Amino acid sequence: MSASPRVSTLLRRFDRWATPVLAVVAVAVFVGEVVRPLRRRTRPRGKRWPVNVGLAAPSLVGMRLTLLPAMVGLTQLAARQRWGLHRLRLPEPVRLLAELLVLDYVAYSWHRLLHAPFLWRFHRVHHIDLDMDLSTGWRFHAGEMLASIPYRGGVTALVGVRPGTLLAYEVVFEACTAFHHSNWRLPITLERRLTHFFVTPRVHGIHHSVVHRETQSNFGVVLTLWDRLHRTWRVNVPQQELTIGVPAHPDPAEDTVSHLLRLPLEPLRPWARPNGSVPERAPQPGPISRLVE
Ligand SMILES: [Zn+2]
Incomplete structure (x- = not known):
């Protein structure tokens, strides 16, 4: 896609601001998860990180070269055509919040769509990581990122979101993705307060559980509001009882960059271990909305 000068100007400005901000967030999160780990690791970092970084590299380059220019271009088209919010005369703070x-x-x-069968072919690459830390937040198949362009770009443009807001949100989105995938043990009282508004490491850890009911929970990226509204909020699972991953993909030997890049072409596997058993968990004590250690 050839970017118009305006798109490239906005994206150069994005690069100048987003790169240092996200680098600082990544370092802070990494220090947090090294100094105060939340869940026990099942594999050493040295085995997982090369794989996760190997998958992240093409996805990040693809995001910068396709997803971001496409989304900015679509939002600029929406501004010229006066779609959605562009037709309303809202005060600036109301417009920005909307x-x-x-x-x-x-x-x-x-x-949520990524967990439907077709897109799960791509998204499972992210979920079959057998531990969860900062590097999991970068581990996405490039196909998942490409598939998101029509939906994320299209809906955003139709609603009339401005390109500047889109790029500012993208920085928040990436920072929150790094934070909530991290293995950083925050004090439980602080994390309970944060979850009134924001997705946190314990909350998102439950989304990466091998128990199907738990994977079908906590889809939020920045705000917890949407999970509460859609009744997909489930936080009363102790972190030390979580097994991270997808039950049909327990073999670390399959966790290679070349296998993971080909994985979307392989048939979907049932939500069960290779021996046919299905991971389950007895109902947890306490309300479903009460975050536990
Ligand atoms: Zn997911």
């Missing part, structure tokens, strides 16, 4: 809520709801709903 745009940010739309962007985060689009992220939530896209994540």
